[in-house]
Amino acid sequence: MPNIKLSKSEENYLKSIFNLSEFGNKQVSTNSISKILNIEPASVTDMLKKLSKKNLVYHEKYKGSTISKSGIKIALQIIRRHRLWEVFLHDKLKFKWDEIHEIAEELEHVSSEELIDNLDKYLKYPKIDPHGDPIPNKLGEIDFVDKISISDLNINEKGIVSRIINEDEEFFNLLKKLNIEIGTEIKIVDKIEYDQSVEILINKKSVIISKDISNNIKITKI
Amino acid sequence: MPNIKLSKSEENYLKSIFNLSEFGNKQVSTNSISKILNIEPASVTDMLKKLSKKNLVYHEKYKGSTISKSGIKIALQIIRRHRLWEVFLHDKLKFKWDEIHEIAEELEHVSSEELIDNLDKYLKYPKIDPHGDPIPNKLGEIDFVDKISISDLNINEKGIVSRIINEDEEFFNLLKKLNIEIGTEIKIVDKIEYDQSVEILINKKSVIISKDISNNIKITKI
DNA sequence: TAAAGTTTTTAGGTTTGCCTAAATTATTCA
DNA sequence: TGAATAATTTAGGCAAACCTAAAAACTTTA
Ligand SMILES: [Mn+2]
Ligand SMILES: [Mn+2]
Ligand SMILES: [Mn+2]
Ligand SMILES: [Mn+2]
Numbered sequence: 001m002p003n004i005k006l007s008k009s010e011e012n013y014l015k016s017i018f019n020l021s022e023f024g025n026k027q028v029s030t031n032s033i034s035k036i037l038n039i040e041p042a043s044v045t046d047m048l049k050k051l052s053k054k055n056l057v058y059h060e061k062y063k064g065s066t067i068s069k070s071g072i073k074i075a076l077q078i079i080r081r082h083r084l085w086e087v088f089l090h091d092k093l094k095f096k097w098d099e100i101h102e103i104a105e106e107l108e109h110v111s112s113e114e115l116i117d118n119l120d121k122y123l124k125y126p127k128i129d130p131h132g133d134p135i136p137n138k139l140g141e142i143d144f145v146d147k148i149s150i151s152d153l154n155i156n157e158k159g160i161v162s163r164i165i166n167e168d169e170e171f172f173n174l175l176k177k178l179n180i181e182i183g184t185e186i187k188i189v190d191k192i193e194y195d196q197s198v199e200i201l202i203n204k205k206s207v208i209i210s211k212d213i214s215n216n217i218k219i220t221k222i
Numbered sequence: 223m224p225n226i227k228l229s230k231s232e233e234n235y236l237k238s239i240f241n242l243s244e245f246g247n248k249q250v251s252t253n254s255i256s257k258i259l260n261i262e263p264a265s266v267t268d269m270l271k272k273l274s275k276k277n278l279v280y281h282e283k284y285k286g287s288t289i290s291k292s293g294i295k296i297a298l299q300i301i302r303r304h305r306l307w308e309v310f311l312h313d314k315l316k317f318k319w320d321e322i323h324e325i326a327e328e329l330e331h332v333s334s335e336e337l338i339d340n341l342d343k344y345l346k347y348p349k350i351d352p353h354g355d356p357i358p359n360k361l362g363e364i365d366f367v368d369k370i371s372i373s374d375l376n377i378n379e380k381g382i383v384s385r386i387i388n389e390d391e392e393f394f395n396l397l398k399k400l401n402i403e404i405g406t407e408i409k410i411v412d413k414i415e416y417d418q419s420v421e422i423l424i425n426k427k428s429v430i431i432s433k434d435i436s437n438n439i440k441i442t443k444i
Numbered sequence: 445t446a447a448a449g450t451t452t453t454t455a456g457g458t459t460t461g462c463c464t465a466a467a468t469t470a471t472t473c474a
Numbered sequence: 475t476g477a478a479t480a481a482t483t484t485a486g487g488c489a490a491a492c493c494t495a496a497a498a499a500c501t502t503t504a
Contacts, residue, residue: 009461030482043462045483050460062469062482093340106332112325118315231491252452265492267453272490284452284499 004054008109011078012037013047014056017067018075023144027064076140082108083129083136084119090130091123097130097181098172132163132182132218147218150186151198151211158187159219166216179203180217226276230331233300234259235269236278239289240297245366249286298362304330305351305358306341312352313345319352319403320394354385354404354440369440372408373420373433380409381441388438401425402439 006014016036020028030048034041052059056071067075085107089100117138120126127143128134136142147163161184164175175181179202189206190199196211228236238258242250252270256263274281278293289297307329311322339360342348349365350356358364369385383406386397397403401424411428412421418433 007460031480039461040463041482042464042484046461089337089340093337093344095336095340099336103332103334103337106334107329110325110328110332112328114317114321115311115315115325118311118317122315229490253450261491262493263452264454264494268491 005111006074009047010051010056011074011109013044013051014067014071014075015078015082017051017057017065018072018079021067024067024069024072027066029064033065073140076136076142078108080136080138080140081110081116083133084116084123084126086129086131087123087126087135088119098169098176100130101167102169130182131167148221150188150200150209150214150217150219151191151196153188153219153221155188155191158185158222160185160222161217162220163218164216165218171216174213175217178207178209179205185222186219227333228296231269232273232278233296233331235266235273236289236293236297237300237304239279239287240294240301243289246289246291246294249288251286255287295362298358298364300330302358302360302362303332303338305355306338306345306348308351308353309345309348309357310341320391320398322352323389324391352404353389370443372410372422372431372436372439372441373413373418375410375441375443377410377413380407380444382407382444383439384442385440386438387440393438396435397439400429400431401427407444408441
């Protein structure tokens with residue numbers, strides 16, 4: 001199977017399907033892809049057929065889609081490119097950690113293997129990107145450290161923010177407002193049963209964050 | 223006039239039209255654009271109409287096209303991006319000078335002004351790219367040093383290769399075969415009246431190069 | 445200066461990637 | 475379990491950026 005050049009669209013679909021599939025293990029619904037990519041479900045169906053014909057996903061009508069082995073391989077390549085560019089933008093070009101995702105979203109589609117390998121070498125083979133996400137190596141192997149979320153800590157326990165899952169702009173804005181970034185120390189003050197929101201202490205200020213928010217912030221326990 | 227985002231195609235057309243126009247001074251024929259971009263003349267006409275409607279070129283039916291002030295401004299921006307990326311690829315990622323053009327052709331279309339300005343700063347505001355071409359600054363100003371060509375030297379005069387105009391792969395291959403690169407010292411042995419080809423000495427070996435080849439190699443007299 | 449040749453445009457298609465509206469299938473829940 | 479609701483697909487369209495073939499306009503040349 002010679003490496004057929006994929007379009008930017010196809011690459012974005014594959015990456016999203018992979019991300020939704022939890023490392024290729026889960027079936028992915030048409031609607032979930034639609035929501036993530038902001039593309040109407042009807043169009044997603046079109047593309048699923050196309051990717052299906054290329055054996056990058058398996059698509060069962062009205063059921064859902066699974067990403068294939070070769071689909072995963074390609075998705076990991078794109079993720080590798082994205083995260084390496086993020087490291088470059090952050091470490092070398094001195095962009096803030098919340099400004100890099102959008103630009104990397106474009107750079108990731110420049111597909112020269114040599115380019116990425118030289119970039120990797122130049123950056124000294126980084127293992128994680130500025131959001132704490134692991135970077136796949138040339139072979140697609142990835143350090144799969146499943147960090148715990150804020151909500152996994154108990155009251156009075158402390159942690160260091162080590163990974164931000166959601167990279168949408170609104171989420172970044174929220175984190176900024178909360179004074180949360182990679183490296184920030186937090187302490188659990190209270191866990192609210194009712195809706196599983198959590199009261200946490202950041203720089204001596206206490207705030208309550210929803211379950212959804214806390215799930216998107218991974219930490220290292222200290 | 224707010225900066226409207228142009229497509230990759232539109233950007234490539236503008237850059238080519240600008241390059242053919244000799245800094246916006248000459249009218250450009252539909253056929254010449256067609257040849258450079260490898261796109262059929264009929265399609266070129268389509269795009270010329272489109273760019274015309276956006277006031278980036280003036281298109282006179284059956285006559286030719288002229289690039290507008292704002293067209294030039296955009297073209298210079300794209301050229302700036304292209305050449306800065308070439309510097310990055312060559313100086314930082316250690317690509318050979320004949321491997322960078324193609325990759326820069328992709329990178330130049332990632333349009334974030336901040337990205338380019340930060341890259342410029344990171345590279346310490348380089349004035350020329352690895353082929354000896356001047357790099358426009360943020361404002362589109364460009365050091366316009368019109369170097370002399372090999373054919374401008376007289377017999378027995380010497381020069382240092384300082385700029386390669388043609389960046390096609392075949393031309394690079396030819397230069398490699400001739401052992402010519404930026405910095406190579408050459409000496410004129412003879413100038414052939416018949417077809418204006420030139421006999422030159424490179425590393426003690428003498429070769430005859432055609433007028434077309436010598437025109438594409440700019441030098442600094444020594 | 446008119447015929448021949450060249451350049452450019454027009455007309456009519458195609459592919460990609462998207463959309464809306466309507467039809468179909470699956471799921472929920474009363 | 476059957477009716478309402480939700481998810482998904484099909485059908486039909488559209489814009490961008492190409493193409494080929496044919497027509498029209500310019501240029502050369504005899
Ligand atoms: Mn990112
Ligand atoms: Mn992307
Ligand atoms: Mn170049
Ligand atoms: Mn280009």
